[in-house]
Amino acid sequence: MMAKILIVMGVSGCGKSTIGQALATRLDCPFYDGDDFHPQANVDKMASGQPLDDTDRAPWLAALAQLASDHLARGQSAVIACSALKQTYRDQLRVNADVLFVYLEGSFDLIWQRMSERENHYMKAEMLQSQFATLEPPTADEALIVSIEQPVDAIVATIMDAVASYSD
Numbered sequence: 162m163m164a165k166i167l168i169v170m171g172v173s174g175c176g177k178s179t180i181g182q183a184l185a186t187r188l189d190c191p192f193y194d195g196d197d198f199h200p201q202a203n204v205d206k207m208a209s210g211q212p213l214d215d216t217d218r219a220p221w222l223a224a225l226a227q228l229a230s231d232h233l234a235r236g237q238s239a240v241i242a243c244s245a246l247k248q249t250y251r252d253q254l255r256v257n258a259d260v261l262f263v264y265l266e267g268s269f270d271l272i273w274q275r276m277s278e279r280e281n282h283y284m285k286a287e288m289l290q291s292q293f294a295t296l297e298p299p300t301a302d303e304a305l306i307v308s309i310e311q312p313v314d315a316i317v318a319t320i321m322d323a324v325a326s327y328s329d
Contacts, residue, residue, distance in 0.1 A: 166232060166256075166259060166261070167241070167261050168241050168254055168262050170245035170246075170262055170265070172244065172267075172289065172292035173276065173292050175265040175272055176316075177244070177265060179313060180242075180313065180316055181242040183317045184240045184317055184320060185240040188240065193240070193242070194242050195243035198221055198224045200221065202217070203218075212292075212295070222250055229254065229256050233259055233260075247297050261304075262299060262303060262304035263320055264306045264307065266298070273289055
């Protein structure tokens with residue numbers, strides 16, 4: 162397979178990290194959690210219950226776009242978990258045609274339930290509404306859209322089938 166960057170996207174709590182790690186294992190490539198690339202000021206802001214704005218997100222998106230570019234320049238695939246909620250964010254992250262977006266789609270109620278069960282995560286369930294308000298869902302032309310209302314293995318299998326078809 163030619164080098165690809167898979168960006169697993171969606172609102173907080175949709176399973177980006179879980180699915181991203183499983184995909185990276187299947188593809189035998191590195192996994193990066195976009196949350197790890199936030200400057201401390203962003204983490205502090207979210208931890209205090211304040212949603213990020215576009216100014217806050219700019220250096221974070223630039224770092225993730227650079228990460229994708231660096232991997233592709235070396236001919237290496239990678240999986241990145243990143244909310245990529247807005248079209249403009251995805252445009253910035255799409256450094257070339259080898260960046261593929263996977264949108265993990267789920268209802269507010271399902272994701273709210275999952276988030277309310279999480280512990281020790283700085284993104285609080287109460288901020289989920291702001292994520293949905295910001296979300297500009299990608300079209301099927303822009304991303305592979307996968308429902309999260311199925312087991313992790315089924316989600317990963319669906320994505321792997323789609324990645325294989327991109328490589329053909």
